[in-house]
Amino acid sequence: MFNQIDYRGKIIKVIHKAEEIQKRSEQIRCQGKSIVLVPTMGFFHEGHLSLMRKGRELGDDLVISIFVNPAQFGPHEDFESYPRDLERDLQLAREIGVDAVFTPDNMELYPEGFQTYIELEKLPNHLCGLSRPVFFKGIATVVAKLFNIVKPHVAIFGEKDYQQLTVIRRMVQDLNFNINIIGGPTVREPDGLAMSSRNNYLTLKQRPTALTLYKALVKAKDLLKNGVKDAGEIIQVATKLITAHPETGIDYISICDPECLDTIKTIDKPALMALAVNVGKTRLIDNMILYP
Amino acid sequence: MFNQIDYRGKIIKVIHKAEEIQKRSEQIRCQGKSIVLVPTMGFFHEGHLSLMRKGRELGDDLVISIFVNPAQFGPHEDFESYPRDLERDLQLAREIGVDAVFTPDNMELYPEGFQTYIELEKLPNHLCGLSRPVFFKGIATVVAKLFNIVKPHVAIFGEKDYQQLTVIRRMVQDLNFNINIIGGPTVREPDGLAMSSRNNYLTLKQRPTALTLYKALVKAKDLLKNGVKDAGEIIQVATKLITAHPETGIDYISICDPECLDTIKTIDKPALMALAVNVGKTRLIDNMILYP
Numbered sequence: 001m002f003n004q005i006d007y008r009g010k011i012i013k014v015i016h017k018a019e020e021i022q023k024r025s026e027q028i029r030c031q032g033k034s035i036v037l038v039p040t041m042g043f044f045h046e047g048h049l050s051l052m053r054k055g056r057e058l059g060d061d062l063v064i065s066i067f068v069n070p071a072q073f074g075p076h077e078d079f080e081s082y083p084r085d086l087e088r089d090l091q092l093a094r095e096i097g098v099d100a101v102f103t104p105d106n107m108e109l110y111p112e113g114f115q116t117y118i119e120l121e122k123l124p125n126h127l128c129g130l131s132r133p134v135f136f137k138g139i140a141t142v143v144a145k146l147f148n149i150v151k152p153h154v155a156i157f158g159e160k161d162y163q164q165l166t167v168i169r170r171m172v173q174d175l176n177f178n179i180n181i182i183g184g185p186t187v188r189e190p191d192g193l194a195m196s197s198r199n200n201y202l203t204l205k206q207r208p209t210a211l212t213l214y215k216a217l218v219k220a221k222d223l224l225k226n227g228v229k230d231a232g233e234i235i236q237v238a239t240k241l242i243t244a245h246p247e248t249g250i251d252y253i254s255i256c257d258p259e260c261l262d263t264i265k266t267i268d269k270p271a272l273m274a275l276a277v278n279v280g281k282t283r284l285i286d287n288m289i290l291y292p
Numbered sequence: 293m294f295n296q297i298d299y300r301g302k303i304i305k306v307i308h309k310a311e312e313i314q315k316r317s318e319q320i321r322c323q324g325k326s327i328v329l330v331p332t333m334g335f336f337h338e339g340h341l342s343l344m345r346k347g348r349e350l351g352d353d354l355v356i357s358i359f360v361n362p363a364q365f366g367p368h369e370d371f372e373s374y375p376r377d378l379e380r381d382l383q384l385a386r387e388i389g390v391d392a393v394f395t396p397d398n399m400e401l402y403p404e405g406f407q408t409y410i411e412l413e414k415l416p417n418h419l420c421g422l423s424r425p426v427f428f429k430g431i432a433t434v435v436a437k438l439f440n441i442v443k444p445h446v447a448i449f450g451e452k453d454y455q456q457l458t459v460i461r462r463m464v465q466d467l468n469f470n471i472n473i474i475g476g477p478t479v480r481e482p483d484g485l486a487m488s489s490r491n492n493y494l495t496l497k498q499r500p501t502a503l504t505l506y507k508a509l510v511k512a513k514d515l516l517k518n519g520v521k522d523a524g525e526i527i528q529v530a531t532k533l534i535t536a537h538p539e540t541g542i543d544y545i546s547i548c549d550p551e552c553l554d555t556i557k558t559i560d561k562p563a564l565m566a567l568a569v570n571v572g573k574t575r576l577i578d579n580m581i582l583y584p
Contacts, residue, residue: 115414
């Protein structure tokens, strides 16, 4: 495997060892330069690339990590089959002008005897956390590790994974990470489907069905615009809309407080509408802030 | 409250805000200087001072923290009555040449909505962790916070709290903290009693009884020297020795692996002997490495 690629005179460094990138980051920080980190699980789509472009603007040194984190997958989830294409990812990253890519193997991040995990007591007891019990524990732990390894000033996460962003913001505050967390807006296909690496699992037949998540959110926005403030009513309409399509299994549709994620009954301040729906065997999520 | 004290031309800074010390540490690191942290709960005795003296030698900038951490005390433990004397502590610290003291209040470290904790899956299921279920969760969490706040290159902890040192070493490795963890040897009274802030709880009558922890360790060492390698036999002798004294209640006496803390049956390699004994209402701990 190459460990640096030259692109238009710009070198992208590919680093596998935590210690190596730690040293590099120390040096960069001491030069008074700012480091931006975009953590990813790879298999880039336009959503990832938009976060990197934002990162390119926000700091001097742009680092991305590519690591499919086993700790955030449950035993029956898609860790093994999660799509991977490192060569293509590196190509895309260097086109954007990423300075360094951290791609550790599992043993580098979870060596024998590993036993330390970060858990939040409240935020994971909502939305995705209810059906994915180890998910946010795995996320918080690996992100803290990446923060300690890359030592960024700024880290960027997609708003599509809204609950993840909320968990990370809270962890950063609670554990006194001195890092500015930035959210990047969800990037959508032309018809509105939120971009996701898991969209690759969808069959051609399932593809229109996948769009119902977005349609349900838009419908909710319309209803609110027309004066419907009752969350229960909006969720009912969304449920009907989604279950009218074949192969759909709703995990949750929730209207909640955008910070603490507690359920909201009446939308009289900005609320998060979030949903998770299985389309065939593929679990998709989407969300939108509803402004009354 | 003063926020800096001049001593022999040396200034000691007293800092209450995490953000302030973070900024200070960033500046010091960028000057190429090394930072040493000695985290404490205050009420200094010679044990603390020995760690600070070691810290003074090991780095350019010596920071100590003084914070009685509520998260590591159980509901029926001595958080409220834990001895405190900040003025005296500052006096002692500046005599040693400490550069900065971080003394946050509880709301600074645990603001409203705080919910993020660090837990280890195995090490706390031994020794003190069994009777103090939240202890190591509280320790790991506050130490990670202090690491992110003070950003030290080196941190020093006493070997008297052996399990704590083990937990912190493991956390540092697992979460990729780029910090060198140093243990400082237990400091003892002339008769052998391990120094502890909790010794202040002892009555004059309990004081000789408190010494049995040390006596049990020395006895174990002698037995081993005389060929007794059976851990069960040694523990039996130690138990007898301690319970012969009034007001003693043994929490545990353990002979175990110094790294993973798993129980050892036969001492054929270096082993940790650790014990916790209540003397009246005061819980005392001590330990020693036994070399066969």
